[in-house]
Amino acid sequence: MNQKLNQLLDKQKNQYISKTKKSYEMQKISEKYMPGGSTRTTQWMEPYPFYADNAHGSIMTDIDGNNYLDFMINATSLILGHSSEEVKNVLNTQIQKGTAYSAPTDGQAKLAKLITDRTRSMETLRFTNSGTEATMMAIMAARAYTQKHKIAKFEGGYHGTHDHVSISVSPKAEDLKESTHPGILQYPGQPKSLLNDVIVLPFNDIEKSKELINAHREDLACLIMEPVISGLGYLPLKQNFLQFTRDITNELDIVLIYDEIQSYRLAPGGAQEIFGITPDLTSLGKIIGGGLPVGAFGGKEEIMETLNPSSNNYKLSHAGTFNGNPLTMEAGAAVMSTLTKDKYTNMNSMGDSLRIKLNSIFDELEIDSQITGIGSLFGINFNSNKIKDYRSFINNNNLLTKVLFMGLLNNGVLMQTKNAGALNIKTTENDLNKLVGLVRDISTEIKSNL
Numbered sequence: 001m002n003q004k005l006n007q008l009l010d011k012q013k014n015q016y017i018s019k020t021k022k023s024y025e026m027q028k029i030s031e032k033y034m035p036g037g038s039t040r041t042t043q044w045m046e047p048y049p050f051y052a053d054n055a056h057g058s059i060m061t062d063i064d065g066n067n068y069l070d071f072m073i074n075a076t077s078l079i080l081g082h083s084s085e086e087v088k089n090v091l092n093t094q095i096q097k098g099t100a101y102s103a104p105t106d107g108q109a110k111l112a113k114l115i116t117d118r119t120r121s122m123e124t125l126r127f128t129n130s131g132t133e134a135t136m137m138a139i140m141a142a143r144a145y146t147q148k149h150k151i152a153k154f155e156g157g158y159h160g161t162h163d164h165v166s167i168s169v170s171p172k173a174e175d176l177k178e179s180t181h182p183g184i185l186q187y188p189g190q191p192k193s194l195l196n197d198v199i200v201l202p203f204n205d206i207e208k209s210k211e212l213i214n215a216h217r218e219d220l221a222c223l224i225m226e227p228v229i230s231g232l233g234y235l236p237l238k239q240n241f242l243q244f245t246r247d248i249t250n251e252l253d254i255v256l257i258y259d260e261i262q263s264y265r266l267a268p269g270g271a272q273e274i275f276g277i278t279p280d281l282t283s284l285g286k287i288i289g290g291g292l293p294v295g296a297f298g299g300k301e302e303i304m305e306t307l308n309p310s311s312n313n314y315k316l317s318h319a320g321t322f323n324g325n326p327l328t329m330e331a332g333a334a335v336m337s338t339l340t341k342d343k344y345t346n347m348n349s350m351g352d353s354l355r356i357k358l359n360s361i362f363d364e365l366e367i368d369s370q371i372t373g374i375g376s377l378f379g380i381n382f383n384s385n386k387i388k389d390y391r392s393f394i395n396n397n398n399l400l401t402k403v404l405f406m407g408l409l410n411n412g413v414l415m416q417t418k419n420a421g422a423l424n425i426k427t428t429e430n431d432l433n434k435l436v437g438l439v440r441d442i443s444t445e446i447k448s449n450l
């Protein structure tokens with residue numbers, strides 16, 4: 001089976017190479033100046049990435065003139081689609097007035113109000129330039145507030161690239177031990193001492209998580225988690241597990257941090273609104289910057305007061321040359337004001353019907369698979385086990401994943417390389433029919449090569 005599928009994948013790669021000659025040349029030039037030719041690991045794909053020229057709505061066009069129906073939309077961030085009029089208008093105005101000041105602008109307060117008004121957990125917030133900084137600062141605020149140093153996170157949980165969350169993010173199957181803790185370092189030379197401070201828990205396993213949290217309860221400042229796991233095809237955590245994490249952190253005075261950098265697009269108040277759970281702190285990113293670099297963290301006022309230089313509780317400095325950049329603030333405010341409740345409802349119900357259609361393809365073809373996701377986020381997984389945590393997710397069949405990804409790409413549909421994706425408000429029924437039709441055709445070809 002593998003031989004035939006590998007031949008199919010080679011054929012697909014050759015087809016891609018023949019369509020992306022200018023991108024290949026650009027990649028060779030870029031490789032001279034940047035490792036891997038790029039400045040972002042997630043821009044890499046085999047055999048090389050295509051280079052973007054422009055993008056409008058749901059369509060991205062590369063420098064060879066190929067069009068892609070874009071379900072990646074810059075890692076789910078462009079919820080109004082590419083080059084939206086709403087964002088372009090406010091950027092055009094702001095750019096005439098200046099691009100960065102050392103003084104605050106009214107744009108900061110405007111976006112902060114839009115977010116705090118709709119997000120139950122966020123009484124006050126601070127802006128950052130990325131999601132990585134948002135989770136880093138949320139953890140630092142939890143530490144400053146509790147005056148404790150350990151943090152708990154989940155195996156397979158991604159929260160950006162800083163060291164304390166870079167433990168057991170994507171360990172190889174062969175390195176996994178029976179227990180999740182102590183965790184696994186992400187790169188050689190990463191300080192082993194981090195393993196003492198970062199407690200790694202298994203998703204959806206109440207008993208083991210309870211045991212580990214209790215064992216470290218005296219030193220734990222926070223538990224950081226996503227309610228919907230981006231790296232596992234947008235798997236929503238089970239409601240009783242989410243409730244357990246809220247209850248135990250309340251009971252032990254551990255700060256519960258929700259990383260809603262991706263899941264914030266699911267409802268006006270994020271996934272926490274859908275699940276009816278209020279964390280102590282929340283970190284955000286992606287959609288709230290209107291397509292410009294952004295992050296934010298916020299929550300209970302008494303925790304956030306640790307960042308207030310005029311408060312007696314001031315404990316934590318938070319600088320950043322471009323924090324609250326006026327362009328980002330205006331673009332973010334334009335997006336958040338456009339996102340009325342009906343927009344979420346519409347995108348989410350399109351996501352529901354997409355998942356039903358995708359499921360029925362694989363049922364018909366009798367290919368082991370699981371369609372994961374919630375609302376406007378979805379993932380296609382070739383897996384014979386029920387996905388419930390990192391360990392079950394990494395049983396996904398890599399070869400089938402690559403063949404589907406490459407097949408879609410060659411036919412003008414861009415997904416994340418693990419075949420997860422996101423809708424945007426410009427996504428149409430026709431777009432979804434195109435995706436479903438291609439998934440059916442490519443999976444039929446896969447079936448005939450199994």
Ligand SMILES: Cc1ncc(COP(=O)(O)O)c(C=O)c1O
Nearest residue numbers: 130131132158159160230261285
């Ligand atoms: C869940 C989650 N947390 C944190 C981050 C880091 O955000 P950024 O890439 O803006 O640093 C990401 C980015 O993909 C993410 O998906």
